[in-house]
Amino acid sequence: MKTLTPRLSSLSSTYNHIQHVHHVQQLPLIAATLSPHITTSTSTSNGTSRQFSVLNRPPPNYPGHVPLTLLERAALAVGSGVVSFFDPYRHDMIAALGEATASPYFIERLHRAMLSSPTGRRILRDRPRITSASLNLPHLRTLPPNTVGGTYVAWLDREGVSPDTRDAVRYIDDAECAYVMQRYRESHDFYHALTGLPIVREGEVALKAFEFANTMLPMTGLSLLAIATLKPAERSRFWSIYGPWAVRNGLRSDEVINVYWEEEMETDVDELRKRLGIERPPDLRDIRKRERAEKKRLKEAATAQAVAS
Amino acid sequence: MIMAARTPSALRVIARTSLRKPNCFSPSRHARLFTTTTTPRNSQPSTSTASNDGSSSKINRNGTTHFGFQDGFSESEKTERVADVFHSVAESYDRMNDLMSFGWHRVWKDHFVSSLNPGLSSTVPPTPQHILDIAGGTGDIAFRMLHHAHTVHNNPSVHVTISDINPSMLAVGKSRSLQLPATQQSRLSFLEADATSLPPTIAPSSIDLYTVAFGIRNFSNIPAALSEALRVLKPGGVFACLEFSKVRSPLFDAVYKRWSFAAIPLIGQLVAGDRDSYQYLVESIERFPSQDEFRRMIEDAGFVVGSDGYENLTGGVAAIHKGMKPL
Numbered sequence: 001m002k003t004l005t006p007r008l009s010s011l012s013s014t015y016n017h018i019q020h021v022h023h024v025q026q027l028p029l030i031a032a033t034l035s036p037h038i039t040t041s042t043s044t045s046n047g048t049s050r051q052f053s054v055l056n057r058p059p060p061n062y063p064g065h066v067p068l069t070l071l072e073r074a075a076l077a078v079g080s081g082v083v084s085f086f087d088p089y090r091h092d093m094i095a096a097l098g099e100a101t102a103s104p105y106f107i108e109r110l111h112r113a114m115l116s117s118p119t120g121r122r123i124l125r126d127r128p129r130i131t132s133a134s135l136n137l138p139h140l141r142t143l144p145p146n147t148v149g150g151t152y153v154a155w156l157d158r159e160g161v162s163p164d165t166r167d168a169v170r171y172i173d174d175a176e177c178a179y180v181m182q183r184y185r186e187s188h189d190f191y192h193a194l195t196g197l198p199i200v201r202e203g204e205v206a207l208k209a210f211e212f213a214n215t216m217l218p219m220t221g222l223s224l225l226a227i228a229t230l231k232p233a234e235r236s237r238f239w240s241i242y243g244p245w246a247v248r249n250g251l252r253s254d255e256v257i258n259v260y261w262e263e264e265m266e267t268d269v270d271e272l273r274k275r276l277g278i279e280r281p282p283d284l285r286d287i288r289k290r291e292r293a294e295k296k297r298l299k300e301a302a303t304a305q306a307v308a309s
Numbered sequence: 310m311i312m313a314a315r316t317p318s319a320l321r322v323i324a325r326t327s328l329r330k331p332n333c334f335s336p337s338r339h340a341r342l343f344t345t346t347t348t349p350r351n352s353q354p355s356t357s358t359a360s361n362d363g364s365s366s367k368i369n370r371n372g373t374t375h376f377g378f379q380d381g382f383s384e385s386e387k388t389e390r391v392a393d394v395f396h397s398v399a400e401s402y403d404r405m406n407d408l409m410s411f412g413w414h415r416v417w418k419d420h421f422v423s424s425l426n427p428g429l430s431s432t433v434p435p436t437p438q439h440i441l442d443i444a445g446g447t448g449d450i451a452f453r454m455l456h457h458a459h460t461v462h463n464n465p466s467v468h469v470t471i472s473d474i475n476p477s478m479l480a481v482g483k484s485r486s487l488q489l490p491a492t493q494q495s496r497l498s499f500l501e502a503d504a505t506s507l508p509p510t511i512a513p514s515s516i517d518l519y520t521v522a523f524g525i526r527n528f529s530n531i532p533a534a535l536s537e538a539l540r541v542l543k544p545g546g547v548f549a550c551l552e553f554s555k556v557r558s559p560l561f562d563a564v565y566k567r568w569s570f571a572a573i574p575l576i577g578q579l580v581a582g583d584r585d586s587y588q589y590l591v592e593s594i595e596r597f598p599s600q601d602e603f604r605r606m607i608e609d610a611g612f613v614v615g616s617d618g619y620e621n622l623t624g625g626v627a628a629i630h631k632g633m634k635p636l
Contacts, residue, residue, distance in 0.1 A: 054567055055566055072575065075571075076575060080579065
């Protein structure tokens with residue numbers, strides 16, 4: 001279940017993110033073994049609550065970091081939302097929307113969810129990155145197709161995508177929360193492999209619904225506006241099959257952000273699903289293929305009839 | 310104290326995790342242009358005060374120049390980074406100009422060209438004129454020059470050379486030039502060249518009018534470009550520069566700066582998918598010397614400058630500087 005427990009105390013004003021992570025008080029041993037930055041890096045603007053303007057931005061907290069004012073963040077959220085709605089191929093805009101809307105609460109909730117799980121904590125300590133360099137793709141191709149790694153690389157090859165196409169996180173102020181967002185973004189392809197949903201618009205929307213129910217990132221919820229861009233048959237399938245599946249499974253399963261994908265490469269996919277508590281949705285590719293075949297058959301029958309009459 | 314304690318510790322942790330595992334949270338791929346982030350002004354104490362007396366555009370004693378707010382780059386590094394910026398922005402350059410200035414850049418360029426009045430000639434048949442448009446990549450100034458000479462002054466013997474160091478910008482200019490009437494196209498040529506060191510194809514003392522619009526602030530060595538301009542101009546030839554400059558009114562300046570640093574990188578990100586290039590552009594505007602300082606640089610290069618030497622446009626957002634090569 002997701003950790004929806006409130007923080008003990010938080011002084012989050014619009015610009016600063018000084019907060020006391022309550023896990024530090026509850027698990028002092030773990031906090032002591034983990035790097036001290038857990039208490040210190042959760043702040044923007046070098047830990048003070050100084051408001052800043054665009055003319056004197058504070059120094060970046062990590063390479064590539066751009067501290068944004070509230071107005072800038074709002075404008076980025078609105079702008080990237082509009083652009084990504086009209087052009088969903090602008091991955092950088094979807095990424096920016098995710099980052100602009102995740103602060104202050106949602107990314108921290110996800111961060112706490114990672115901190116509450118032992119695997120999550122290990123991921124945060126190791127900070128693995130998913131790139132074609134860090135994953136051994138040739139080795140993954142040798143794995144049987146029912147394993148996570150085998151499914152993932154088969155999916156990569158079939159869809160013609162590479163793990164290197166993900167943008168780096170820039171607009172989240174806390175360095176560790178920025179890593180959480182980066183991890184979420186890089187794991188997205190694994191969620192495709194885990195759920196078996198294809199990369200077509202319908203599959204992406206269904207997956208976003210699942211991610212929203214599971215991670216509660218606002219961008220995933222806002223992406224559901226794309227339901228309006230689906231075809232009528234796709235939309236009815238979403239409301240009747242994939243939407244309910246996504247909500248049911250997203251809410252009751254474990255946090256997928258805590259899966260240490262690098263270690264699960266040789267796990268059987270069904271076993272991983274059972275462990276996490278995710279049921280496999282109906283195969284969307286099959287349904288679409290059958291629907292296309294059916295439509296073609298009907299069209300041929302109609303033309304045959306037209307020719308005959 | 311707290312500030313000092315937190316930032317280094319965060320950095321130390323990042324360094325520590327990078328020792329533990331090679332694939333840590335690294336500057337990565339978004340940054341297709343820059344390997345470091347643009348540092349804000351408050352972290353550069355000595356050089357930002359230097360920019361007030363206009364020496365920011367000169368080369369420091371240790372032989373380095375600046376790239377936006379980042380200092381310590383060699384000239385070749387700056388040239389390379391500027392090249393990356395303009396490769397990246399070339400396709401969307403004209404659309405972004407319209408969005409950033411609300412279309413006002415067209416008014417500036419129209420005024421710039423008409424104030425130079427190319428093609429005006431008292432002889433019949435008209436005297437040929439050679440115009441060199443530097444950093445003229447996408448052709449805005451050159452096309453206006455050709456139109457003004459051929460159509461307004463009915464002087465078809467005006468030849469314009471568009472020179473740009475960046476082939477992507479030149480390519481955009483070439484494809485746009487195909488829309489021109491044939492007579493104007495025949496009087497247009499393209500040259501890929503570095504303005505700080507022009508090739509021998511431009512003979513010394515051969516140019517009547519040397520123009521550079523919104524380009525000179527990107528040059529790695531502005532005094533060298535000014536010397537080159539002096540060299541290729543005929544005696545009596547005119548150097549004209551349209552460039553962003555310092556706004557006079559403090560109130561308007563406050564609004565303008567905030568628009569520049571907040572909205573322009575955002576528009577660059579939304580429209581062109583490239584925040585960093587536009588962040589560099591607004592920083593380079595900020596680092597460019599003031600009207601008086603630039604006028605002094607033009608005079609130091611050897612030009613004769615009359616009266617103020619510059620004309621402010623839109624309250625100083627842009628300025629036209631002119632100089633003449635002495636006879």
